[in-house]
Amino acid sequence: MDRAVADRPYHHGDLRRALLDEAVAVIAAEGPSVLSLRDLARRIGVSHAAPAHHFGDKRGLLGAVAAEGFDLLATALEAAYEHRGDFLEVGLAYVRFAVDHPAHFEVMFRRDLYAADDEEVQAAERRAEAVLYGPIAALVPGADVVGVGVAAWSLVHGFATLWLSGNLPGLLGADADAAARRVVTKLFVKD
Amino acid sequence: MDRAVADRPYHHGDLRRALLDEAVAVIAAEGPSVLSLRDLARRIGVSHAAPAHHFGDKRGLLGAVAAEGFDLLATALEAAYEHRGDFLEVGLAYVRFAVDHPAHFEVMFRRDLYAADDEEVQAAERRAEAVLYGPIAALVPGADVVGVGVAAWSLVHGFATLWLSGNLPGLLGADADAAARRVVTKLFVKD
């Protein structure tokens, strides 16, 4: 820590990236309510006002985290759909994203944490939504696309939320992917 | 406001209840992140340290909100099950509870907001869980009770969460109950 204070050059190099990564780490470890710009700056070794330059304010930082999250999610869903062509796999990829990126996931759907009109967020969000509804219309022609889409989204989103918040009983085991498959097939597969 | 300061007696009478109600109102209006004990005290007209006496700290207050929420939820679910005997109606009652008590619902499932070992919360929670899993075993003997239970819970919980956070498209209309029925039947009813 003394080293960081002593050697550090006036310009960090990529402070924005460093702040985002550190923020994600802190949120994943202790939750977004604990996050503080000053603590973040302290961890990285810059002054307490440095973060404001890159993100405006705290909401700006969290908006950037959300935008990055929606972008990562869209990429993951697109990959799952293109690779398997199976809508079930898209749902499982949604859960996998949430488990692998809990900090992003939590911030994304906590709209009180960032500005509603954040353009960066909205663009990334539209990308993710397209993968959510597109395949349904293609795969299940004539279906109640909106109803089925929201049901599927609700199921995987609810499962991911409950899993991450530790609300699910231990009965499902520790393997999130297997548990998700067991649960999600209750909707997608008729028996 | 002047009046409140002038006339107020030293003892409030039911400060604990007043604080809880005001907290719920503030959370419903502006979200839990904005909530402040000092602002709460100011609204009610007591000193800034008065809330601490009843709840210990901020987490204690939010724990009380969560406990009250789980209790209200358990009551609502029990009533729905006993009245209709239909598990679909229990799911819809879950969504209805979330829409009718958004502040309670939000706090309940944000475990970072209150102490994990809050006994009051745990007791109320066990009550709610019993209504969630009990009927499945009774109504669908031989089924994958845990799998179906978590699927149903995930579906209604996900729908409620997405609905409350404003993530669902306008396509579903403004009537939460009708929308929920349209979505939830995708899981419960085979076509």
Place this chain on the structure above:
DNA sequence: GAACGGATCTTGTCGGCGGCAAGATAGGTC
């Protein structure tokens, strides 16, 4: 190669918040 201008970061300050401690007041009990 020197001056300029914008981007990046620092220092200093302000009000508000949560938490703690010590004291004042009220209501109940013997």
Place this chain on the structure above:
DNA sequence: GACCTATCTTGCCGCCGACAAGATCCGTTC
């Protein structure tokens, strides 16, 4: 009427987010 406990107040501390003003660095232009 004395005591005792629950309730509430006042005063303080450190931390936080936001803002303003200034320092430092880098690329560009002439």
